[in-house]
Amino acid sequence: MSSPSDSEPAGAPTGVIHDLGYRPYGGPRLGERAVARAFFVTGLRNTYGLGRSGRSKVLPFILLGVMLLPALILVGVLVQARNILGLNEQIVAYSTYPLTTQLLISVFVASQAPALISRDLRFRTITLYLARPMRRTTYVLVRLASLTVATFLLIGAPLLLMYVGGLLADLPVGRETGRFLGAIVGAALLAACLSGLAALVAALTVRRGLAVAAVIVVLLVSYTVVATIQGISGDAGRPAVGEVAGLFSPYTLVNGVQVFLFDSPAATNTPPSSDAMGLVYLLAVVLTVGGAIGGLLARYRTVHP
Template sequence: MSSPSEAPAPDTRPTGVIHDLGYRPYGGPRLGEGPVAWSFFKTGLRHTYGLGRSGRSKVLPMILLGVMLLPALILVGVLVQAGKVLGLDGQLVAYSTYPLTTQLLISVFVASQAPALISRDLRFRTITLYLARPMRRRNYVLVRLASLTVATFFLITAPLLLMYLGGLLADLPLWRETGRFLGAVAGAAMLAACLAGLSALTAALTIRRGLAVTAVIVVLLVSYTVVSTIQGISIGTDHPMVGEVAGLFSPYTLVNGVQVFLFDVPEATPTPPTSTAMGLVYCLAVVGVVLGSIGGLLWRYRKVQP
């Protein structure tokens, strides 16, 4: 029997208090995969030009866009102000030639923006958050590729549109200029799809942005340098067929060859396709590059753990 002087042992069981913070469950509409993909596409497109990102991210794409427009603006000024004096009856630089003239700027753009869209998600594992939403891997790849393609298409087409409007102000034949411009727009779409696919696939192979940028530049610029060298040698040695085959291995010469074959535009390479068979091969090669890039990206992201 315990002594009456002994005090009872204190209650050491933990206690807690529930606070009502006012949180309420979400009661609004829950969007499906389509709206999520559309929002994802718009965000990626804006980010390629630094919109919605830091000021430093806007510098390079905006400078590249401005430098792409500057030569076109100068050409338009000469055509409008002195076209009749100089007896000009067409553009100083053909629409189909302009992308090859500015290929360095275009290559730097896709080389800098493809890793920003692709490699960063892999490096910082944000892809796990994207795949946790109602979005399948296939749609993630297609949306990212679509954002880069549209951004590249805008970069290529903007100066062409400026040249077209300048041609109309200079009273060039409307239907002729419109036909040439639309052919150039089709070529710009093919070039943007090829460049975006190759650069995205290259960037997806590494999580290091610097390495991805270097690899994309090597793929695009070195391939064009090698191809143009082979084409020049083939013309000098009277073997144009070798140059035509070599043109298949650079997106710039490949797309220009398709434009020459389909739209009969001025040649921008030494050895464009001269036969129907080779022209069809060029067209199939463009399709193969785009589909092959998509297939490679799907294979790459199939190995990524969410």
């Protein structure tokens, strides 16, 4: 029996072209809005490790659990021992709770901002994201929105638990609802400020460890310095100095806004004592968030797809 090559003339081509029927995609193209929506959801899931490795889920869920634990204990004491202790309001005010748990919040933001921002720069996946149809502005706003919403959920979850506990303890519904809504607005403002600052710091370096350390230093050291100045100025009878110092930490800044807008209990020694200073605090929040967005946009103008 002769082989196939024996029946072919010498030098004849032996390759065969197969028509596999590949065709270009002819369906609908959803555009930038759909890309941004999917990008936001993916970023939000990634901040809590969803869709990532099991190790990535450990830290965010531990922080969330530790954030909820004190609130759960406070609710238990309020519900079970309200009459015995003569309690007629929350043991810890809604507006004070974020400051008492600021270490946990800062660690969460510091760990997740580099995961969303620095990693894209380090592995150059940013060049893929900036390809059509998503623009740099959209990338920055969506990444920042994902981090802000994730941080808001971390801050707001224990506040919601405390609110439900207050209703179960038969605290005045109208008063509790007003204070809770004020606290939720404060949580949103705090999440926006923290996320903006953390994202800006993370965008300046591609090394995740360095970004984490830098964000923690910016958030915690700034609060420590501000709280020290406020304590000294309050004892020295110079509250105006403490009011000005409160502008330089996101935690004291947002608490001052809550005191001004909602008459919330102050968590600092020298909250804003006048409407003029309250407006300055509110303006400082807007400038902090706007400045962070502007800084991020300026940073990403130097990134070439």
